[in-house]
Structure formats: structure tokens, C-alpha cells
Amino acid sequence: MEKIKSFLDKLVRTIGGMKFAVVIITLFVIAMIAGTFIESYYGTDFAGRVLYQSVPFMILQGLLVTSILFATLLRLPPKERLYGFYIIHIGLIVIFIGALITAVTGIDGHLTLAPNDPTRRVILADDILIIKNETTRKEAEIKLPNTYRPSFLNIKWREVEVLDYLPFSKNIMEWADAGRKGLFNSSSYQMFNDTVSQTLTFSRHPDGETTNHQELGPLSVEYLPEQLAECFAGLNRHDIFFWDLNITTCFNPSDKRVQIRESKKGHRMAFVTYNDQPFVFLPDKSPFPVDKELKPIRSSDLRALSSKLFQTSPIIFLFGKQLTFFSKLSKQWEVHTFQHMGDEISLPWMGFKIKLLNHSTDQFPTLTPIASLPEKKGGEVISGEQRAIKVRIAGIVIWVRGGQEERVKINDNFYSISLSKKSLELPFELTLQQFKMDTNPGTKTPASYESFVNLFDGQSNSSHHIYMNNPLKYNRLTFYQSSYFQENNGQYGSILSVNFDPGRPIKYLGSLLLVIGCIIHYLIGLRRKSV
Amino acid sequence: MKIFIFCLIMILTSSTAWSNDVCSEDLGPLPTLTGGRVKPLYVHAQEFLKFVTSKRSFGNMNAAIVYCYLSLGTSPQGQELKLTSPIGHVKLKKFLSLDENANEIATETLVAADAQLRQEYQSESQRTEPDESYKNEIGTTLSRIELYKNVKDGTDWTIPTEVSGELKWVSIKEFAPTLSQDPSLAVKLQEAKALFIKKQTDHYLLELLYAKAHLFSWAMLTTLLAMVAFVLLKRNLWGNILTFLSIGLELAAMTLRSMISGRAPITNMYETVMFSGFGALLLATIVSLVKKEKIYMWGGLGYNFLCLFMMMFANNMLDSSIAPLVPVLRDNFWLSTHVCSIMLSYGALALSWILANIMLVRMRFFTISSQDVNYYTKVVHTCLKYGVVLLAAGIILGGIWADYSWGRFWGWDPKETWSLITLCVYMVILHGRYTSWISPSRFILVTAGAFMSVMMAWFGVNYILASGLHSYGFSTGGALFLGMFFAIQISVMVICGLGGPKKAIS
Known part of the structure; x- marks a missing residue:
């Protein structure tokens, strides 16, 4: 018992100690530096999957919080000269808690509004595979792992076997049997x-x-x-x-x-x-x-x-x-x-x-996905960002590519398989009435992007004007002007990003604590010096 | 106010002998619409001349006159307008069959080679491993040709006219298709100016005042003189006066810039360099007056001088023209609080960097008492504290702004990530110092090095990371500057750090 207690004591002292903190922060810094360079080489999505959303990076952040927490606990009971210290460190922990709540329960997606077309569907970031048996009207939704590595999924749903998943792939020309x-x-x-x-x-x-x-x-x-x-x-x-x-x-x-x-x-x-x-x-x-x-x-x-x-x-x-x-x-x-x-x-x-x-x-060229790294040219990712997944249905192997739908008929069963993004339905409807893009006088450079939308909640209509730095807040959701597109008929459509963030007040509280803590810390320092 | 501006312009515009020619210095205050803003012709002409020839004037002719002659297709008596454009890249010199030592070429020759250059640009782009620096140089040269051609066509110069009661901008070609030699054109142009001022405003004339006053050059001079005064004179009076003068000049320049653009002067690299230099000097002056210690002032003046120097001479990297803002930044409250806070923090950290480097050199090559070491360490530590608090506040403000306008507090965007890296780096140093884990001399060494993270967050994200690493080649202005900065800083650290400090004499 004594031994365990002394061991725990030692553990808390180590994790709460300065050396541990310095090591963790240094590792954190190295990881972030690597992250920015990976992003510069391979694009945002790839960097996110390799680093920012990866488990090791989460663990590193967890250790950082633990270190801050233990450092605070070690300096209890409270001493007056450390008030600033406590508030700063509690502020940091509160920010982390807020971020965690956002990560777990928050929603971050986008809404594509074609002109005058009522829309409810918010597209989220998660990749999913949807398999539909259109004959029996059954369907399955398989969540794909948020990884950058090619992975073997080995998931079975009725006759359908989901095999290899390539989060980053490009197509190469292969000559296959005409069949x-x-x-x-x-x-x-x-x-x-x-x-x-x-x-x-x-x-x-x-x-x-x-x-x-x-x-x-x-x-x-x-x-x-x-x-x-x-x-x-x-x-x-x-x-x-x-x-x-x-x-x-x-x-x-x-x-x-x-x-x-x-x-x-x-x-x-x-x-x-x-x-x-x-x-x-x-x-x-x-x-x-x-x-x-x-x-x-x-x-x-x-x-x-x-x-x-x-x-x-x-x-x-x-x-x-x-x-x-x-x-x-x-x-x-x-x-x-x-x-x-x-x-x-x-x-x-x-x-x-x-x-x-x-x-x-007797052979013909087909495009087969192979795993690859995203390739950037002139600041844009030009290839290698295609998702692809290999599916076997009753012995027939097909590749499904991101954003595409494959249809197969096997043993009187008609399957449609598609690789897309997870989505959710809003309880209300948004309709784009007009998208307006002002340009700086005499040039083609944009000066503002504005969407005029109509919101129908089942009973009544209301009009809203969404533009940069002026989002629409409704039903705890916030809609921001994010992007736009032009349709074939020349009309403009608008893309809004949609956000639900229950962690927001907590992050703000943490930020406030941090700032107040800094001020108190320096005031105490000044007073001690003058004494 | 208007009268005041007008008088100032009259004084500053040292008008030479009155001539019958259309192209005279009187054209300077004409309004012209360019790049989405209304500017005085003088300013636009100067920007044109600067871009095409990398000089501010042609011989003894001011930019507006050169611009006018080129646009009207005439030339002054006894002088031919033969502009020359700079050529830097060895490969481009070879392509244009220039001498290796030549560094400029007649602009007309470039125009003649337009088609070949375009083809060369195409074929360079289509290569699997294009030489990005060469490609960029051709690109810049092509833009120069394009602008020069537009000016010569008479399509670049826009003039306000009245069309059925509305103000409309037309090119000089439409405005005066046949009047190129006619002195009445001069009158017509002045009428156009009067029309614009009557219909809209003479607010744009502020920019003429700003361009002609050269406040930053004066600020640079006073900063330099202040440093000299502090070194040579025993009393601080003159140094203090010159420092305040310098602060005043920069404040005036920045206020003018804000009034011209209608926003806080912190929206591009040029302005951030300007603001951080100003912020550092202001902070240093306040701290040095409160603590009654000259050393801060010294650091502030030194850093301010470096910033002004960059603004004057690093034109490839820092663009001094005032351009419309991208839509997302159009929020004056957040822009001023967030960016100001970050820039002040960079200013404070820059002070710590300058002082730390001076200390490093002194500890390595001169004798210094341990009392002094402790004293300077405390000074550097003070700068760090201010810098870190301001940086943390700036990052949080940035997070709140991002949340407010994009819907996310934090997104691991390179700029965000690098600001956090910078904060963490300084956090490690501060924590190490608090617990005396880092010794005073090591503290000085790491503080000198830590500023590299600031430079990376400030410039590196824009000039190295954003362009994509495939295309760096350390050839474009910003990347070259950063590479040199890192190389010098690291060598200073290696030379001064490895040798170890000379034993302090107590």
C-alpha cells in the first residue's frame, strides 16, 4: 500500500513536473511543425488525417492537459502568490474541455444551395459507403475510417464484401481482359x-x-x-x-x-x-x-x-x-x-x-485506382485525392470511387453502391433566393459575397441576409457564407458552412480565464517587487 | 481640411516652369480608377513606373509626366522615352540573349519579345519539373509587358466623365481619341478632376499628400539620428526628442494610410512590418521611460530602423501600394484588435531578439560582468513576458474572430498552427526560466533562436509554406530573405553558443 502510494506520488510529481511539461510541449511543437510542412506538400485533408486528427496527436494533447492539471494539483493548497498561475492553468484546461466537447458533439458541415431549390441536406466531413439492394429495398451505411493509409476493411453485408479502402488514390491505366x-x-x-x-x-x-x-x-x-x-x-x-x-x-x-x-x-x-x-x-x-x-x-x-x-x-x-x-x-x-x-x-x-x-x-484499357500521395501544383491539389474502395459481390470485383455510384446486377439482385459523405437532414428548409457578388470598381476581384435566403420551418417563412462576418443563427445552428458556384445556366449558387458547437461558451470562458490569469499574475509580480 | 491638404500639395509639388504641354506636373492630382480604387494619377503612375522599370522617376521627369507621354503616344521635345526594365534571372538573360552582366533591358525590346516569352512560359509550365523561379521571373516580365502595353494603348489611364448624370470611368483613348497633341486636353482633364470632386469627393487627394510627404523616409532618418544621438551625446535629451519625432512621424503616416484606405493599417506584409516596428518602438519607449533604462529604447530604435529599412528596400517582398481588401478581412473591429495584438507581440519579441543577439556577441567576444548578464537577462525576460501575453491574447482574439466569421475557433490552418508553435516555444523558455532550469546564458541563446519561429509564423507561412514546397527554390524575394535570416541567426548562435561565454568577471 505504502509502495503504491509512493509510486503514485512520484508519478504525479513527474507528470506535473517542469521537465515532463517541457518534453511534451517540445514534442507538440515538433509535431505541429511537421504538420504544417505535410500540409504544404500534400494538402489540408491529408495533413489532417496523418496528424491533426490522428490518435497519437490526440494522446499528445491529452498528455499536455494532464501535465497542466497535475502541475496545478501539485501546487495545492492555494497560495496567494500563485493565484495568477492557478487561473491561467485552469483556463487552459477549460479550453481543452471545450475543444473536446466540440470535437465529440459538434457538427461541422456545409450546405449547397442551388438557386431557388429548397434544401435541407447538410453534408458532413465523414466518408461513408452506402450499399443499397434495390430489389429488396434494404440498405447499409458503412462508416469509413478517418485514415490516410490504404486499409483492408473486410466488412461483409449480405452478398457484398467490402475489401480494400484507399483514402488517397489515383487512377492508372491497366490493360484487362475484354471479357x-x-x-x-x-x-x-x-x-x-x-x-x-x-x-x-x-x-x-x-x-x-x-x-x-x-x-x-x-x-x-x-x-x-x-x-x-x-x-x-x-x-x-x-x-x-x-x-x-x-x-x-x-x-x-x-x-x-x-x-x-x-x-x-x-x-x-x-x-x-x-x-x-x-x-x-x-x-x-x-x-x-x-x-x-x-x-x-x-x-x-x-x-x-x-x-x-x-x-x-x-x-x-x-x-x-x-x-x-x-x-x-x-x-x-x-x-x-x-x-x-x-x-x-x-x-x-x-x-x-x-x-x-x-x-x-482481346484486352482493353481500364482505369484502376492505386494508392498514392496527393500531388500539389501551384498551391492546388491536382491529383491523388480520390477515395476508392474495392467491393466484391458474388465473386465480381468492382472499384467504387468517391462521389460516384456503381450499379451491379447479380442473381436477380440489383445493387447500387456509392462512396460519399455523411449527411444529415435539417428540421427546416433553406432556399437561396439570390446570390450576390460585388466586385471592386473597375476590376473583377470580389469585394463581397452575399446570400439572400428564405427559411421555412414548417409554419412560416422568414428572409435572411448572410454575408461575410454576418452569419445566420437559427435553432442553435450557425450558417456562414463559405463559397459559391456557377450553374450551367449562368445562375449562381451558394455554399454555406453549417456549424453547431456546444463547446463554444466553455472555450470562451477558458480564454477569459487565461487572460484574467495573466493580468493577475503580473499584478502580483509587480506588487511583490514593490514590497 | 481640404484647404489644408491643397496647400500642402501645392507646397510639396515644386512646380517647374509652366509649359504649354499637356503632360505636366499638374496631372498629379487627377483622379484615376485603378485596381478597384480611386487614386491620384501621380500615385498610380509611380506604381506603374516602379513596377515596369523599378525606378520612381525617369531621368528628371516625374512619373505622372512619363505616364502621360506614354499614354498619349507623344514624347517630350529633345528626349526620347526609352524605359528600361530590370532583368535578374540568368536563364532569362540567356533567353533574351543579353550579356550576363546586364541587369536591364529596353522595355520596347521586351514588348517585341512578348510572343516568344509567352511561349517560353508555356513550355516551362508544361515541364514535369519546371524551374519555378525562372517561370516566376518570366511571369513577372510578362506582367510588366502587359501593363506597359496597356499604358501605351491608352487603355490603362482612366478618367471620370459624366454620362447622363452618372459618373463613368473611360480610358484616355475614349476620352480624347484625337486630342493627343492639343493643349485643350489639359483643360479638359482638369475639368474631369473638378467633375469628380464635385460629384464624389476629394478624399483621394490624401493619397497624393501621403505619397509626396515620404513620412517613412523621414522617420527612418530621425530613427537613425536618435541612435547616433544616444551614442554620441551624454545627455538623453536629443535622443529622446528624435525618438518622439520618429514615433510622431510614423503615427502620422499610419493615420494617413488609415484615412486613405478606411481601415486599420495592418492588412498586408508591408503594413505589418510597419506596425510591428512602430509597436516595438512605442512599447520600448514607454518601458524605458517607466523603468528609466535606455537599453529598451536602444532595442526599439534598432528594430524600428530594420523595419523601415525593409519597407524602403525590400520591394520585391513588401508591396507598399494600397489595394482593396479581400472580403473576409472586412471587419475593422476584429482586424484591429487581433492583428494589432499579434503585431505588438511580434514587436516585443523582436526587442527580446535584438537584445539577446547583442548579448550573445558581447558575451562571446567582449568581457561582461555577471551583474550585467543578470541585468540584461531581466530586460530580455521583461520583453518576453509582454510578447507572450500579447501573443496569447492575439491568438485567442483570432480564434474568436475565426469562430465569428467561419464558425470554428481553431482549424489547424498553417498560420494558426505556426502562431501556436511560436507561443509554445516561448512558453518552454519562460517555464524553463521560472524554474531556473535554463541558465541565464542559455536563456539568452534560446531567446535569440526562438525568434526564428516568429519569422516563420509571420513570413514563412506566406512565402514558404503557401507557395507549396515544390516551388520554393529560395529564389523569390520572401523565401530568399527568410533563408538568409535563418542562416545568419543560426551561425550567430553556433559561433557564440559553442564557444561558450567568456567567464564573467565579478
């Missing part, structure tokens, strides 16, 4: 001249995530099914051909299904009967068939490709191992073939050359 019947060509090329070089990857595979159109300055590149190479080659004989997207075959005006006439205004018109359906084209104007009012029918799978459409602008058509373009020199459509991987073909524009890097019909 489907049919011919789907995929290729990657390098296009370069003396100053520029760019790698282009294309795929005609239905699951391919690449676009099949690229622009390099004035030059455009179009990637098409292999089978169409012959059709383009035929353009030198008939300057037009018709192409069904679904079956990737083509036919030209010599086909009996086609009739070419000239309109009264001298435009060329093509009348095509295809699959027992009549189509009318103005091939020199647009590749789409037109309706009675001569408007293009963009949903049609049948297209007409006229040589004239492409002769004026620099455009290359790639078909995997073949490519074609209209040469102004020979006034011909030239077809070139890559015999082997790594072959180069010179193009007649700006000294460009094109090199075949990879080509396949």
Missing part, C-alpha cells in the same frame, strides 16, 4: 513533334473509360472501330459512306439501298432505306440523318460520312493498326498501316509523328 464477346479494338499511341509529346489511349470496348476523341491544338484525332478502315479507304472512289454504329459495317452509294439526289438549292441529299426504315441525310452538312424540318436526329445509329466534311480541317482517323487522313498534297485519302508495335508514321501537320505503343482486340 465480352465481339471485336473491340483498343490502342495507345504516342503523338509527338519537336516540342510536344502526348500519349493517347483509346478503346472501343463498351466498358472503356477513355474518350475516343482528342484535340491537340488545331489537330483532332478520332478513334474508330477497326472494320471502318476499309470504308475510309473507299472514300477515294465514293466520297461518302454510311455507317451503322451497332454493327460497325458500312456501305456506299453504289449500294441499292441508297439514292443520291440534289435539292433545289443545290445541296446533295441522300435517301437511304435501312432495316426497312427511311432516312434522309444532308451528308455535306452533318453526319446525322435529318427529320422533316431538316433538324439532325442525333439519336440515330446510322451515320453518313462525307469526305467533304473532313477535308478542310486537320483530322486523323485511327483504326488500331491503321490510320487515315486526307492529304492536301495528293488530294487523296491516305491509308497507312503500322506493321509492328513501335512503328512511326509521319503526319502532314506541324511535323507531327504518331507511334503505335499498344494495340489489342
